[in-house]
Amino acid sequence: MMNLLTKTSLMFMLGTCGWSATAQARDLTVVGFGGSLQQAFDTAYFKPFAAARGHHLIQDSYDGGIAKQKSMVESSAITWDLVQMDENEMAAACDQGVLEVLDRKKLPNANEYVPQAIAKCGVGAFVWSEVMSYDPKKFASNPPQSWADFWNVQKYPGKRGLRKQPRMTLEIALMADGVAPPDVYKVLATRAGQDRAFRKLAEIKPQIQWWDTGAQPLEWLASGTVSMTAAYNGRVSAAQKEGRPFPIVWRNQLFSMDYWTIIKGTPNKAGAYDLLNFTMDSANEKKFVETIPYGVANRQVASMIPASLLSQLPTAPDHMQNALLLDTNFWLDHEEELVARFNKWVAQ
Structure with a gap:
């Protein structure tokens, strides 16, 4: 962001x-x-x-x-x-x-x-929260509603935008793989859980376009470069104010x-x-x-x-259902090792 x-x-x-x-x-x-x-x-x-x-x-x-x-x-x-x-x-x-x-x-x-x-x-x-957004012109009849849909490139073709860092990205991958929000960090704290997250990312690696700044995913949606992206809720709302009708999918938002x-x-x-x-x-x-x-x-x-x-805020009661609070202590303990692994994986 x-x-x-x-x-x-x-x-x-x-x-x-x-x-x-x-x-x-x-x-x-x-x-x-x-x-x-x-x-x-x-x-x-x-x-x-x-x-x-x-x-x-x-x-x-x-x-x-x-x-x-x-x-x-x-x-x-x-x-x-x-x-x-x-x-x-x-x-x-x-x-x-x-x-x-x-x-x-x-x-x-x-x-x-x-x-x-x-x-x-x-x-x-x-x-703030990281949410999913998409191009409504491409998926008007049956829009995506979850991170699992984000991974379904057959039903929802096109490039995906994800932040180029392990924090939030690995959590998204696990939720896309069926891990419930309360269990995400229990899974991610294990080597097997980390392997699982990277395997899930590998499924769509050719479709991923990595972003570094909060402005990029909305610019890419507007230009048609990606059809679906993770993005910060405030950035999506700012784009909506500019007349770009990008929806926010609040389900399993990551907030901090x-x-x-x-x-x-x-x-x-x-x-x-x-x-x-x-x-x-x-x-x-x-x-x-x-x-x-x-x-x-x-x-x-x-x-x-x-x-x-x-109702537009990440803290709205409906949006907090099935939301994932980022675990600061987890990342203080694991960020160095996971950043090294993530960067090596991205470069392969």
């Missing part, structure tokens, strides 16, 4: 509030994953925050990982402040001392959040939470907390959900939006 966004700077000069510009070594910098997601952050949080506080707010983006943050901390040359991170990378960076351990006393809205959204080194930014984190040792820690709390305000989160249909961890937001919008 990441694609690189050109670095931009928001320059708003109004009154000050809460933290002094003279206390900053540089402008407050917030970093996300780019694309339509960061545009939604910009609309709901970044522009309103900069206008309200009267400080320069610099935006940057990246493709994930912790190498750059780690280098900043080790060299004491920190240029990022508040950073969006995947849960597994947030946990790894926290363990390695790259992120600030958050002071709950500085998070006045924390009690509005679901407990798992308040982590040692991060606050839940939103809930991304987090806001503060880089360890930033001289802008007070400003980073200020922006973090701005994103945690329920009214601002409501605006975010209205801009892009990702779920949020603030419990108050669900009662603030209409049922028609709630």
